[in-house]
Amino acid sequence: xxxxxxxxLLNGLKWTVLLTAIGFIGGIPFGLAVALARHSSNRVICSIxxxxxxxxxxxxxxxxxxVVYFGLPILGLEVAPWLAVGMAFTAHASAFLGDIWRGxxxxxxxxxTEACHALGLNYRTTMKEIILPQAFRLSLPATIGFxxxxxxxxxxxxxxxxxxxxxxxxxxSNLIYKPLLVFGVVGILYFIICWPVSLIGRHLEKQxxxxxx
Numbered sequence: 001x002x003x004x005x006x007x008x009l010l011n012g013l014k015w016t017v018l019l020t021a022i023g024f025i026g027g028i029p030f031g032l033a034v035a036l037a038r039h040s041s042n043r044v045i046c047s048i049x050x051x052x053x054x055x056x057x058x059x060x061x062x063x064x065x066x067v068v069y070f071g072l073p074i075l076g077l078e079v080a081p082w083l084a085v086g087m088a089f090t091a092h093a094s095a096f097l098g099d100i101w102r103g104x105x106x107x108x109x110x111x112x113t114e115a116c117h118a119l120g121l122n123y124r125t126t127m128k129e130i131i132l133p134q135a136f137r138l139s140l141p142a143t144i145g146f147x148x149x150x151x152x153x154x155x156x157x158x159x160x161x162x163x164x165x166x167x168x169x170x171x172x173s174n175l176i177y178k179p180l181l182v183f184g185v186v187g188i189l190y191f192i193i194c195w196p197v198s199l200i201g202r203h204l205e206k207q208x209x210x211x212x213x
Contacts, residue, residue: 001181009182010184012168013189019154019164022086024147025092036099036127049098056095062156064088069160085157090149096146104139105131116203137205144201148194165189 037049056064068088073077079087108131116126158167169186173179 001157001174001176001185005176005182006185009165009168009185009189012163013181013193014155015045015157015162015164016151016166017193019082019085019089019157019162020147020151023089023093023150023154024084026086026090027097030090030094031097031101035101037103038098038102041044053095053099054093057099061092061153062159065091065156067161069110081161085160085162089154089157092153093146093150097143098143100146101133101135104135104142107138108134140201140205144198147201148197151193151197152190 003092019066023211034049034052038053040049050174064087065088068083068091069084074088112134113126114132118132121130154164155166157164157168163171165186173182176182
């Protein structure tokens with residue numbers, strides 16, 4: 001494998017990182033909205049959030065990519081391909097993050113919410129100052145785990161034409177006829193991304209309880 005071949009893989013890695021960042025960062029505010037809606041006492045809002053989560057958890061990510069990528073032009077919405085794929089990953093992430101954070105919010109002892117009500121704190125203050133910081137700490141392992149899964153899930157974007165890391169490896173393998181070498185390097189590159197993310201998650205998980213006291 002030449003330096004040019006390795007550079008080609010790194011260019012695919014760039015798209016893997018970019019799509020992951022778009023999906024995860026975009027999924028954070030929408031995921032929080034889904035979590036709060038799912039936890040809402042309003043049945044209509046709660047049902048909409050439950051349906052949103054069920055839709056994206058109950059269908060393959062590949063199908064979601066197809067629907068957004070090919071569906072938007074049918075509706076007359078012309079968007080850049082990377083934006084359409086980014087929207088699909090954002091919607092996918094919002095459903096999974098929303099469900100993770102909903103579970104974390106409900107894992108916070110109910111007595112703390114009741115104490116906030118007794119002190120006269122409103123809903124916004126209760127969530128912002130008391131419930132969400134604890135829920136964030138509780139959800140951190142699952143959130144980091146989903147981020148790692150999202151990194152690997154970006155390989156499906158090759159189906160709609162993106163030359164990300166996995167697709168770059170496939171193209172290079174077909175060119176130089178060294179699949180074991182090429183996909184060995186691809187696997188190492190994925191590991192270089194995912195392993196530090198897991199380590200950072202473990203470090204934050206250990207640090208957050210001390211910083212919250």
